Amino acid sequence: MFAEDEYMSRKRVRSLLCLPLLKQAELIGVLYLENSLASHVFTPARIAVLKLLASQAAIALENARLYRDVAEREAKIRRLVDANIIGIFISSRKGEIIEANDAFLRMVGYDREDLAAGNMRWTDLTPPEWRASTASALEGMDTTGAVQPYESEYVRKDGSRVPVLIGSAAFDEQRDQVLRSCSI
C-alpha cells in the first residue's frame, strides 16, 4: 500500500506506527514510531497504552502551547510598556492607577513610590473642566472596548497642567481594567 513511498523503499522498517494526537477531534500532532530490527513490535496491548498516552499528551501539548502563546503575548505587551515610547498606564474602573510606565510617570511628575502607595487616581488627574468631555469620549467603551483618542489635560503632582492625547482600551475581558496611552 505504501510501497511507492520513498522512505519505505529506501529504509528497512520492520514495524511502523503512526498515531494521531487528538484533542476533541482536533489534530494536535502526530507521533511516529518505527523499529528497523523487529517486526510486529507494535502489539495491540502496546498500542492501547500508547493511545492513552497520546491523548494525554495531546491535552498537555495543547495546554503548554496555549501557555506559551499567552506568555509571548504578555512579553510583547511588557516590551511595549517598558520601551517608554509613549506613556502607558492601567487603571481600574473606579479610577485607581494599578500600573504605569516611566514615560507616564515623568509626564505627570509622579514617581514609583507614589504609584506603589496607591496615591495616584486617574480621576484626580483629570481637571474638573475636562471631566465632561472625557466622560463623553469614553461613552463607546462599554460596547466596543476601545475609544478614539481624545484630548484632555492632566494635573501634574506640582499642580501644573500638561496637555495630553489619550487613547483608551479595555485591558481585560470583564472590562474592569482600562489601559491608557498618553502622548503630549
Add this chain to the structure above:
Amino acid sequence: MSEAVAGEIVLEKLIETLMVIAVEHAGADRGLLILPHGGQYRIEAGATSGRDGVRVRLVETPVTPSELPVLILEQVIRTQSQVILG
C-alpha cells in the same frame, strides 16, 4: 528569565518526556513528533533508542522523505486515524 522563555521550557520538557515514554514503552528504536506550525507540519523532536537509553533531540525541521514516510504521515493527518505496519 522572561515568561516566554519559561513557557518554552515547559513545552520542551513535555515533549522530551513524551518521546522517552513513547519510544521505551512501544519498543521502538526511533520516534518522531510532528506538530503543526503556521499551517504546516514539522518535525519537532526526534528520539532514538540506544544502549544508554532513549535520546531525544528537539529539531524543528521540515517533514522530508528522508526522515519518515511522508505518504503515511499525510494519510494519518487526513484521516485522523492510525496506521500500523508490520
